[in-house]
Amino acid sequence: MRTMTAGDIDGVLEIEKVSFAAPWTRGMFEETLSSPVATSLIVEEEGRIVGYLIFYLAAREVHVMNIAVRQDRRGLGLASWMMSRTMELARRNSMETCFLEVRESNVPARGLYEKLGFRQVGRRKGYYRETGEDAIVMELILSDDT
Numbered sequence: 001m002r003t004m005t006a007g008d009i010d011g012v013l014e015i016e017k018v019s020f021a022a023p024w025t026r027g028m029f030e031e032t033l034s035s036p037v038a039t040s041l042i043v044e045e046e047g048r049i050v051g052y053l054i055f056y057l058a059a060r061e062v063h064v065m066n067i068a069v070r071q072d073r074r075g076l077g078l079a080s081w082m083m084s085r086t087m088e089l090a091r092r093n094s095m096e097t098c099f100l101e102v103r104e105s106n107v108p109a110r111g112l113y114e115k116l117g118f119r120q121v122g123r124r125k126g127y128y129r130e131t132g133e134d135a136i137v138m139e140l141i142l143s144d145d146t
């Protein structure tokens, strides 16, 4: 896993566009790369980007903003690995909680987060404007199992 750079955005967008109903634009990734509170990580296999994870740090909280894995590399544990590494890093940096939002219908992502110990702490009604779908807010207490 390494830090994303501007040169990676093309490869990231390829995955992003087929992964989300409302994909992030190039400008959103560029903005994230220049934000002092954001960390953008990618995973490569044989020089090809196969996954990425973007999170923000605010006080003692980690907010996962984006995570995706290339379609032909899903179901192999890559997202679990990216998330576990990130949670480990966060714990070592004294972060207390991790938050994220997930579409109610996103069964794979909800399975991933539940497996990692996240629990539902809220719901944002009609959060996703294109479909009117609710967002499920999930939390992982990082200080629990240190």
Ligand SMILES: CC(C)(COP(=O)(O)OP(=O)(O)OC[C@H]1O[C@@H](n2cnc3c(N)ncnc32)[C@H](O)[C@@H]1OP(=O)(O)O)[C@@H](O)C(=O)NCCC(=O)NCCS
Pocket (backbone or CB within 6 Å): 019, 020, 067, 068, 069, 070, 073, 074, 075, 076, 077, 078, 079, 080, 081, 101, 102, 103, 106, 107, 108, 109, 110, 111, 112, 113, 115
């Ligand atoms: C969600 C996503 C990142 C998971 O990536 P992945 O590398 O395939 O996930 P993993 O292989 O690490 O799977 C971890 C767990 O997630 C759950 N999961 C993954 N794919 C699943 C599927 N198709 N159906 C049900 N559960 C699934 C399972 O609990 C799995 O654990 P298991 O293998 O022990 O059963 C991937 O499906 C993706 O990129 N989706 C599109 C983008 C997206 O929705 N991102 C999340 C936004 S909130």
